[in-house]
Amino acid sequence: MNFPHDNPGNHLKRLTTIQSNKGVTFLTPAAFPGSHCPMHAAAHLANSIQGLSSLVLGMQECAYYSRQVLPGPVGKDGSLHWMYVLDASEVVFGCRNGLQQALIEMNQAGAKVILLIITCIPELIGEDIAALVCELQPQLTARLLPIPAAHFCCNGYPAGLWRTLEALAGLMQPRTLIPHSANLLGLHPTAAAAPLIQALSAAGLTLQRLGPDSSIDEFLTAPASALNIVLSPYMLPLAKRMEQHFGTPFVALHDAYGALEIAAAYAGIAEKLGLDWTDTFTQGANNLRAVEKIASSRLKGLRFFATDASIDPIPLAAYLATLGMEPLLLHIEEFYPEDRQWTQRLHALGYDPWACHRVNPVAEEAVFAALRPDFVLGTVPPSREMTLPHADQLYKMNGPFGYERTIWLLDKILQVLDTPVPLPAGKD
Numbered sequence: 001m002n003f004p005h006d007n008p009g010n011h012l013k014r015l016t017t018i019q020s021n022k023g024v025t026f027l028t029p030a031a032f033p034g035s036h037c038p039m040h041a042a043a044h045l046a047n048s049i050q051g052l053s054s055l056v057l058g059m060q061e062c063a064y065y066s067r068q069v070l071p072g073p074v075g076k077d078g079s080l081h082w083m084y085v086l087d088a089s090e091v092v093f094g095c096r097n098g099l100q101q102a103l104i105e106m107n108q109a110g111a112k113v114i115l116l117i118i119t120c121i122p123e124l125i126g127e128d129i130a131a132l133v134c135e136l137q138p139q140l141t142a143r144l145l146p147i148p149a150a151h152f153c154c155n156g157y158p159a160g161l162w163r164t165l166e167a168l169a170g171l172m173q174p175r176t177l178i179p180h181s182a183n184l185l186g187l188h189p190t191a192a193a194a195p196l197i198q199a200l201s202a203a204g205l206t207l208q209r210l211g212p213d214s215s216i217d218e219f220l221t222a223p224a225s226a227l228n229i230v231l232s233p234y235m236l237p238l239a240k241r242m243e244q245h246f247g248t249p250f251v252a253l254h255d256a257y258g259a260l261e262i263a264a265a266y267a268g269i270a271e272k273l274g275l276d277w278t279d280t281f282t283q284g285a286n287n288l289r290a291v292e293k294i295a296s297s298r299l300k301g302l303r304f305f306a307t308d309a310s311i312d313p314i315p316l317a318a319y320l321a322t323l324g325m326e327p328l329l330l331h332i333e334e335f336y337p338e339d340r341q342w343t344q345r346l347h348a349l350g351y352d353p354w355a356c357h358r359v360n361p362v363a364e365e366a367v368f369a370a371l372r373p374d375f376v377l378g379t380v381p382p383s384r385e386m387t388l389p390h391a392d393q394l395y396k397m398n399g400p401f402g403y404e405r406t407i408w409l410l411d412k413i414l415q416v417l418d419t420p421v422p423l424p425a426g427k428d
Contacts, residue, residue, distance in 0.1 A: 186232025
């Protein structure tokens with residue numbers, strides 16, 4: 001589909017041409033207010049994971065911004081959250097000596113694990129942080145975890161989350177395996193009563209939930225579990241590292257929406273843990289198939305945008321395409337390596353939507369006018385809030401998983417479609 005010459009979407013790429021975050025372009029030239037940077041997300045995790053200290057390395061803006069997440073130099077659990085601000089000389093000649101001294105001082109102050117958050121300027125000037133960490137680590141009792149968090153290297157915040165979580169694998173050591181046990185990676189507290197969790201508990205499994213509110217000590221015990229069950233895309237890189245280093249297998253549920261994909265994931269969990277589900281999830285599967293039957297007759301031919309920043313739209317679009325919906329444009333906050341398989345599945349179904357990174361709904365009217373979606377998963381420009389059917393607040397899908405999550409989504413879409421569009425003022 002071609003855009004008018006003066007349309008801000010004329011620079012967009014098709015999804016099949018995207019191989020990484022670098023290929024995802026902004027939907028509009030106007031990026032304000034933009035997205036949170038990776039530093040924000042990494043700082044948020046540092047503030048919530050018990051026992052994790054942090055050092056933000058950057059300019060004055062980074063220090064000021066990070067203090068909105070890390071309000072003080074000492075956390076509630078006694079962890080340290082310090083800032084290292086480069087001066088004018090260090091921007092030109094590097095900050096190696098000063099950074100090294102700062103890390104030594106944090107070590108002396110009692111930090112056990114230090115997340116070193118490297119922002120834009122240190123990345124731009126080519127400071128070799130990896131070499132510094134390699135040289136300094138033997139001199140410290142604190143463990144150093146450097147992560148790149150430069151905003152210019154990615155479009156949004158997710159890299160700050162998954163890189164921090166993946167880095168925690170570097171702290172882990174082999175453990176004696178606990179049979180009949182599993183880590184629930186990214187399990188939301190609201191999903192603790194989900195049928196899968198209840199079934200695992202009823203089978204007598206030892207379960208450990210690992211997430212943003214866990215402690216460093218809990219992460220360190222993770223290699224003792226027999227299986228990782230991945231419930232969040234941010235946790236998948238950690239699961240892969242653990243499989244590589246400790247041989248811990250994993251089953252991913254975060255991108256499974258269809259009844260067949262969910263059933264296959266549940267079967268994989270049962271196989272790896274030596275369980276017999278029998279008819280444990282039959283009711284959930286039947287409920288989803290019933291909703292899918294209704295949805296497929298209502299959604300067929302419906303052309304949609306996915307604009308919500310809290311979801312990975314590619315596996316979701318691949319699922320909705322099986323119900324007859326046509327994806328036109330997808331907002332991609334983070335392009336994960338696994339998204340390539342879902343892109344291929346979409347293409348096999350005959351769809352190749354535009355891919356973009358949207359940051360300014362007010363400036364997107366021309367794109368909506370050019371592509372004319374029938375439905376939107378996420379927010380829409382203010383001028384279309386009352387006329388274009390859209391399902392917002394999709395962040396609520398980050399809690400549930402399995403059959404229940406998909407049922408919730410389809411019910412929400414159908415509910416929106418059943419809601420009458422209000423007539424413009426002055427018309428009957």
